[in-house]
Amino acid sequence: MDTVTFKAKGISVSIDTAVGHIADLTIESGGRTLKPLHRAPWIDEPRDTLPQGLPDGVARLSGDFLCAPFSRSDVEEAPLHGWPANSPWDLMESAAIAGGWRATFRLQRPVMGAVVEKILTLRDGHPFLYQEHAFIGGAGAISVAHHPMTVMREGGHLAFSPKRAAVTDGDPPEPDPARGRSLLAYPARREDLHHFPDKDGTDVDLTHYRMDRRHEDFITLVEADHGGPGWAAVSRTAEKDVVMILKNPAELPVTMLWISNGGRDYAPWNGRHRGVIGIEDGRTAVGHAASLGDNWLKREGIATAFELGPDRRVAFRHVIGALPAETGRAVRDVSAAADQLRLTTAEGAVLDAPYDAAFLRIGRIG
Numbered sequence: 419m420d421t422v423t424f425k426a427k428g429i430s431v432s433i434d435t436a437v438g439h440i441a442d443l444t445i446e447s448g449g450r451t452l453k454p455l456h457r458a459p460w461i462d463e464p465r466d467t468l469p470q471g472l473p474d475g476v477a478r479l480s481g482d483f484l485c486a487p488f489s490r491s492d493v494e495e496a497p498l499h500g501w502p503a504n505s506p507w508d509l510m511e512s513a514a515i516a517g518g519w520r521a522t523f524r525l526q527r528p529v530m531g532a533v534v535e536k537i538l539t540l541r542d543g544h545p546f547l548y549q550e551h552a553f554i555g556g557a558g559a560i561s562v563a564h565h566p567m568t569v570m571r572e573g574g575h576l577a578f579s580p581k582r583a584a585v586t587d588g589d590p591p592e593p594d595p596a597r598g599r600s601l602l603a604y605p606a607r608r609e610d611l612h613h614f615p616d617k618d619g620t621d622v623d624l625t626h627y628r629m630d631r632r633h634e635d636f637i638t639l640v641e642a643d644h645g646g647p648g649w650a651a652v653s654r655t656a657e658k659d660v661v662m663i664l665k666n667p668a669e670l671p672v673t674m675l676w677i678s679n680g681g682r683d684y685a686p687w688n689g690r691h692r693g694v695i696g697i698e699d700g701r702t703a704v705g706h707a708a709s710l711g712d713n714w715l716k717r718e719g720i721a722t723a724f725e726l727g728p729d730r731r732v733a734f735r736h737v738i739g740a741l742p743a744e745t746g747r748a749v750r751d752v753s754a755a756a757d758q759l760r761l762t763t764a765e766g767a768v769l770d771a772p773y774d775a776a777f778l779r780i781g782r783i784g
Contacts, residue, residue, distance in 0.1 A: 422509050426518040426540035431547055433523065437474050438507045438536065440481025440566075445545045445740050447771075452545070454661040454740035455481040456567035456694050460686040469685050475503035476686070482566035482738060484536065484551050485698070486529050487706035488674075493558075494530055494706070499565070501527040502534055510535075517542050532556025532726050544772045546662070546739030546759075553733075556726035561709035563674065563700025564736050566663055570693040572656040573627045575748035578673065579649045580642035584608050584624060587704070587714060590617070591681075592634045598682040601633035611639075624675070625748065627652075629693060634681030638674050640720060641667040647778050648673065650697045651749035651761065660743045660761060660769065662752075665699040666778040669734040671720050674698040699736060735778050741769050 421441050423432040432442040445452040458479035460468060468477055475483065475497060485499040497504040505527050512521040518541040525534040532553040539548040553560060585607045592598030602622065603615040613621040614637070624637070641648050650673060652661040665673075676696035680689045702722050703713040709722040716722055724732045741761065751762040759773035 422512070422521070424512055424519050424521050424538075424540065426544075427542035429540050429545060429547070431538060431540065433507070433521075433538070434478055434480065435507050435509065435523070437478045437483065437504055438502055438523065438525065439475070439478060439483040440547075443481060443547055443738065447545045447740070448742040450742050452657075452659050452740040452742065454568055454659065454738070456569040457481065458686075459690055463686075472686065473497040473499075473504050475499055479567075482564055484534075485563040485565055485700070485702075486534065486553075487561040487709060488563040488698075488700050488702040488704070490705035490707070492705055492707045493710065501525065501529060503565070507536065515539070518544075528556070529553065530556045530558045530560050530726055532560070541772070541774060544739070544774065545741055546737050546771075546773060548774065548777050549736045549738070550733055552731055553724065553726055554731050555728050557728065559710055559723040559725050561700070561702035561706055561723045562670075562734065563698045563702050564665075564670070565696055565698050566738050567676075567694055567696045568652050568654070568661045570627060570629070570652075570654045570656065570695075573629045573693065574655045575653040576625045576627060576695070577651045577653070577749040578611070578639065579646065579667075579752070580644045581611065581673075582609070582640040582642045584611055584614055585638045585640065585714070586636070587638065591636050597684050598687075599633055600635050600681065601631060602635045602637060627677075627679075627693075627695060629679065632680035632689070632692075633677065634679075635677040636674065637677075638672050638715075640715070640718070641671050641673070645780075647754055647780055648699065649752045651752060652695065652697070653743060653748050653763075658742065658744055660741050660749060662737070662739045662741065662759070662761070663697050663699065664737040664778060666735060666780055668780070670699040670701050670736070672700055672702070672715065674700060701734070737777065739771070741771050743767075743769060
C-alpha cells in the first residue's frame with residue numbers, strides 16, 4: 419500500500435495515496451492508544467482474489483475518504499463515489515506548522531473540471547484530525563460527502579446533534595435474501611431516532627448498535643436548525659472510547675448512516691463485514707444526477723450540491739477524533755469552546771479535550 423504518514427504530539431495519520439483513504443488514525447490519550455477508524459478485512463488479500471470490476475475504493479476501503487459525487491457517478495463517468503475515492507492523490511506539501519503538522523494532497527484527476535485538494539492538519543495534544551477539501555475552478559455542480567467508518571467488537575451507543583428527521587428513501591440496500599438482508603422499513607420517516615420502523619413493523623432504536631442482528635441499511639439524518647456544530651458520537655462498548663465526528667451544518671447539512679453488520683453474503687463482504695457504521699456527513703442526495711435534479715431534500719430546503727465556477731474555490735471542513743471513556747456509555751451532550759470540546763455522558767461524566775472550535779467556521783460556507 420502506498421501510504422504517507424505524518425504526526426503531531428499524541429496523534430498520527432496515514433493516507434493511502436492510491437485512493438485518498440485514511441489508512442490509519444492513531445491517537446494517544448489518557449495513557450491509551452486509540453484507533454477509531456475501520457479497515458476492511460480484505461485489504462491485505464491479493465487483488466486477484468477479489469471480484470473482477472470491484473472499484474478500487476471498495477478494494478482498499480478504509481478510514482475516511484472524500485466522495486465526489488456521493489454514490490452513483492451518473493453525470494461525469496467515474497466509479498462509485500467518484501474519482502476522489504478511487505484514484506491517486508499526489509502529496510504537494512507536508513511540513514511542521516506552529517504547534518502541529520499540515521499536509522496538502524492534490525487529486526491527479528479533475529472532477530467536473532475542478533482541481534481537488536485535501537488539506538489535513540494535526541495539532542499537538544489534540545485528539546482530532548482537521549480536514550478541509552477544496553474544489554478550485556470547474557463548472558457545473560458537485561455533490562460531496564465524507565465517509566468515515568468505525569467498527570465495534572461488541573456494539574455501542576450513538577448520539578447526535580439535533581436532527582430534524584431520519585429518512586429511508588427508495589429501496590433497501592439488500593432486498594434479495596439470497597445475497598443479504600436489510601432491517602429497516604423503506605421508505606420511512608421519523609423524527610424520533612429511538613423509534614424507527616423496521617420491515618416487520620417493529621420499532622428500532624437507531625441510537626443503539628446491536629451485534630445480534632445481521633443487516634445492511636442506509637438512512638439519512640437531516641440536521642435541525644440549532645446554531646452549533648453538527649456532531650456524532652459513537653460510544654464503543656468493548657473499545658471503551660468515544661469516536662467523535664464534527665461538521666459545519668451550513669456546509670454539510672445531512673448525515674447518512676451506513677449500518678454494515680454482516681448483511682452482505684457475497685464477495686468480498688462474505689458476511690464478515692461486521693460491527694461497522696459509516697457516519698457520512700454530506701451535501702448530497704443519493705447519486706450525482708439525483709443531487710443536481712429534483713429530490714426530496716431540495717423540496718425541504720436542503721442543499722444537495724456545491725456550485726462550481728472557473729474563478730471559485732469551494733471548500734468545506736470536517737473533524738474526526740476519539741477520546742477514552744471507561745464507561746462506554748452514550749454521550750448526552752457536546753459543547754465547543756474556543757479551545758476545548760466537552761462531552762457529557764448519560765451518567766453525567768464529563769470528558770474534555772483540546773479542540774480548535776474556530777476551524778469549522780460555524781455560520782460560514784466555503
